[in-house]
Amino acid sequence: MPPRRTPLRIAAVQFAFPGNRAAIPLRDPDTGAFSGDTPEWDWAGARQVAAFVGGSSPRVRVTFRRAPGATGSTGIWRIGAPAGDGLAIRERQVRLVFDRDGLSQPVDFRIAAPIPRGIGAFRAHFDWHATDGERSWRLGTTRHHFCHVHAQPLATTSWATTAERGTGPHGNAALPWVYRPIMLWTCAWARGRRSPRTICDAIMAGLPRSGLTYAVGAWDVGAMLAAGGGYCGGFYRMFQAMAAAQGVRVERRALHVDWRVEHHGVMRWCAMVVSAPGLGRRYPAELPSVFHDSNRGPHARQPVQRFEVRRYRFWGHPEQIADGHCLNFLRHNGRWYLYDASFGHRAVVLRNFRLPRPSSTHAVPVERQGNFQSAYLDRAVGHMLGSLRHAGTLYRTERPDPDHPQFNSATTRNGLSVKTAIIPGRWANITFYWT
Amino acid sequence: MTQARKATSTDSAAVHHLERLLGGDHPTGHYHWHHVLAAVEIVTATKSARHAALLRRIARFDGRLALDHRHGISHAMPPEEVLRAIAIRTLAAWDGTKHATLIRQVRDHADHDLVALVARDALRK
Numbered sequence: 001m002p003p004r005r006t007p008l009r010i011a012a013v014q015f016a017f018p019g020n021r022a023a024i025p026l027r028d029p030d031t032g033a034f035s036g037d038t039p040e041w042d043w044a045g046a047r048q049v050a051a052f053v054g055g056s057s058p059r060v061r062v063t064f065r066r067a068p069g070a071t072g073s074t075g076i077w078r079i080g081a082p083a084g085d086g087l088a089i090r091e092r093q094v095r096l097v098f099d100r101d102g103l104s105q106p107v108d109f110r111i112a113a114p115i116p117r118g119i120g121a122f123r124a125h126f127d128w129h130a131t132d133g134e135r136s137w138r139l140g141t142t143r144h145h146f147c148h149v150h151a152q153p154l155a156t157t158s159w160a161t162t163a164e165r166g167t168g169p170h171g172n173a174a175l176p177w178v179y180r181p182i183m184l185w186t187c188a189w190a191r192g193r194r195s196p197r198t199i200c201d202a203i204m205a206g207l208p209r210s211g212l213t214y215a216v217g218a219w220d221v222g223a224m225l226a227a228g229g230g231y232c233g234g235f236y237r238m239f240q241a242m243a244a245a246q247g248v249r250v251e252r253r254a255l256h257v258d259w260r261v262e263h264h265g266v267m268r269w270c271a272m273v274v275s276a277p278g279l280g281r282r283y284p285a286e287l288p289s290v291f292h293d294s295n296r297g298p299h300a301r302q303p304v305q306r307f308e309v310r311r312y313r314f315w316g317h318p319e320q321i322a323d324g325h326c327l328n329f330l331r332h333n334g335r336w337y338l339y340d341a342s343f344g345h346r347a348v349v350l351r352n353f354r355l356p357r358p359s360s361t362h363a364v365p366v367e368r369q370g371n372f373q374s375a376y377l378d379r380a381v382g383h384m385l386g387s388l389r390h391a392g393t394l395y396r397t398e399r400p401d402p403d404h405p406q407f408n409s410a411t412t413r414n415g416l417s418v419k420t421a422i423i424p425g426r427w428a429n430i431t432f433y434w435t
Numbered sequence: 436m437t438q439a440r441k442a443t444s445t446d447s448a449a450v451h452h453l454e455r456l457l458g459g460d461h462p463t464g465h466y467h468w469h470h471v472l473a474a475v476e477i478v479t480a481t482k483s484a485r486h487a488a489l490l491r492r493i494a495r496f497d498g499r500l501a502l503d504h505r506h507g508i509s510h511a512m513p514p515e516e517v518l519r520a521i522a523i524r525t526l527a528a529w530d531g532t533k534h535a536t537l538i539r540q541v542r543d544h545a546d547h548d549l550v551a552l553v554a555r556d557a558l559r560k
Contacts, residue, residue: 162546217504219513219547233511233547254511254549286507314510315472320479320524321553322472322517323509342510360524360553399473402448412469412506435549 006137007070008077008096010128011103013142014039014061015050018170022056022115024153025169025177029225034169034177039063041142051183053247054148055117057110060089064096064104064139074098079139080109081126088112089126118194119246121147121187147187150199151247153178158249159240161220178245179225185210186242196248197332201347203242204339207279212238214278214342215285215312229280232342236326239341243330250339251331251355256324256433257316258363268386269430270397272314272325273417275382276343284310289412292395293383295419304390304416313385313414321360321433325381329355338376348376356434363431373420373430383417384430390416449477450489457496467506468514475518479525487529490522494541512547519545520553527557 016023016036026035026049040048043065052058062079080091090112096104116122124146128139153176156165168175189206193199216229221241224230230238236252243250261267273291277283293305314323328339330347336355338348352370366373387396397415400407423430452474455461475493478486500514509517523541526534535558542554 162544215504217508219516231508231510233509233513256511256549285504287505289506312510313507315468315507317472317479317521318476320521321549322521324511326511358548358552360520360549360556399476400470402452402470402474402477407448407452407470412473435552 005067005070006139007067008064008079008130008137008139009043009067010140010142011043011063011065012039012046013041013126013144014063014106015052015058016040016169017061017106020059020061022052022058024051024053024149024183025175026051026180026183027169027177029179029181029222032166032222035180036169041144047143047145049121049145049147049180049184051147051149051178051187052115053152054119054150055114057114060109060111061106062109063106064098066098066102066104068102075132077130077132079107079128079130081128083112087124087126089128115146115148117148118192119148119150119187119190119199120192121145121184147183149183149187149246150190150194152176153247154244154249156244158244159221159237159252161237164220164222176244179221179241181210181225182221182238182242182245186245190246195332196243196250196330197337197347199246199248200239200243200250200328200330200337200339203239204341204344204346207239207341207344211280213280215281232326235279235342236328239328239339243328248330251329252326253329253355253358254324254326254435256321256435257314258431258433259316259318259320259322260431261318265387265394265396266389267318267397267415268388269384270316270387270415271385272381273383273385274312274314274325274343274380275309276380278312278342279344284312286310286312289313289414291383291385291414291417292390293417293419294388294390295422297422301391304393304395311383321435324432324435331355338372340376340380343380345376345380350375358435360433360435363433366430366432377430378421381420384420384423385417386415388416388418446477446481446483446486449474450485453478453489453493456500457492457498459498459501461501465503466501467503468508469506471500471502471514471518475521479521482529487526487534490526491534491537493518493522494526494537512549516547516550520550523550523557524553527560531557531560 016025040050081089089109125143130137190199190202213229216227218224218227218230219233224234288308290308296302330337336350336353395416398413400411545551
């Protein structure tokens with residue numbers, strides 16, 4: 001007796017379809033396409049990860065195809081998938097109607113047990129079967145990769161630039177979505193973490209494994225994923241996007257240099273100077289320039305130390321607001337934690353600190369910000385650059401002169417770079433615009 | 436730096452360099468971030484109709500500046516956005532009423548926080 005031919009096959013399995021609130025739309029950074037645009041699994045070979053809120057009971061949308069030459073497939077069926085390795089599809093009765101291409105209408109099923117709570121990822125398969133009241137049929141096995149997150153991801157307004165937000169999945173700009181690599185990374189790095197603090201710490205610890213590199217010309221999350229890195233203006237959004245993927249809200253602030261023009265050629269501060277190479281680098285990307293370091297104070301007998309060295313300079317603009325460094329802040333259990341994703345510092349616990357409101361007109365002295373200077377700034381920003389006197393000599397910071405025929409060469413002159421840790425609040429007063 | 440040079444330097448070279456930069460009329464890698472900041476510093480230091488026109492052009496600039504990044508570049512934002520923020524703030528300081536429409540447009544279409552904030556703060560004054 002010849003074997004019975006299965007009259008139905010699985011054509012496509014989709015998770016992030018419109019209205020399936022427990023499923024999280026994932027975006028491909030290369031194409032910009034959302035996972036909800038096409039099924040995560042199809043018989044032609046599509047195999048994409050699907051993501052859910054931990055503890056939820058998502059629906060699954062399945063399209064069937066009529067087996068070639070099969071007859072009698074149109075009609076009423078009971079279809080489901082029993083628990084194989086943890087997940088099962090609850091059986092339900094459906095009436096299938098096939099179009100001229102042999103494809104059924106989409107049918108929604110429900111996963112029988114909730115997705116595991118918390119953060120994680122796993123692989124599962126569904127062994128689909130169908131009965132027509134008389135006979136049972138095996139429809140085949142579909143294999144899937146699932147991620148599950150701590151809580152509903154936050155809206156992209158929390159981390160994306162205006163241009164990056166776009167129209168959103170299913171044309172709904174308000175619907176949260178997550179870049180696919182970010183979902184995979186954070187679910188692996190923060191697996192099992194339960195509190196916002198431990199989740200953020202795990203993301204910081206995992207960041208080097210992303211392969212992202214500091215000082216690549218990108219300043220938003222999508223551009224960073226495409227380019228393989230970015231500057232701090234991208235990294236603080238990236239960190240925020242990673243936390244937001246797990247439903248954790250962190251703040252972001254940029255600290256802009258407050259370049260004050262004082263008397264007799266004195267100016268402070270013209271730039272923040274950072275010696276650390278940044279994530280994924282062995283040395284700073286900037287070419288070497290000559291620095292005059294003052295590590296003991298303006299009246300010290302120790303001479304200024306002259307170095308030609310690679311360091312980053314985060315330039316200000318006289319009496320204006322220009323460049324700066326970008327950081328993230330988490331408020332957890334009544335405390336502020338600082339995260340510097342660009343340079344890979346561990347979380348810094350801030351005491352007596354209040355996160356300044358964004359302002360482009362009022363610079364805030366660091367001495368009013370609790371232990372921000374001693375716990376973070378002194379360590380991360382080694383020197384502050386200015387036009388300052390040391391032992392009677394004025395070290396000027398000078399930019400290239402546009403009138404000079406050699407304007408096209410690197411003629412910027414660094415003035416005095418003062419070790420941040422020795423800058424006292426009273427006379428020097430480091431201030432930043434926080435935006 | 437700049438105090439002595441501001442007093443003696445003509446501004447035409449700075450304007451010329453910035454116009455070349457905005458027009459893309461230079462070989463790639465010709466300009467560094469330092470050069471841009473140097474030229475903008477001169478333009479923003481002295482109020483004039485010519486400077487205001489150039490700053491308005493910077494505020495509306497919708498392209499990418501071809502800069503050599505090896506000598507450093509802006510960290511917090513793309514260089515175009517840093518320049519936009521400087522331009523907006525300078526125009527607001529010179530004559531906020533005259534440039535209010537432009538500042539409002541920049542605020543409404545800003546892609547980066549700082550630019551939107553500078554425009555908002557400028558309009559609030």
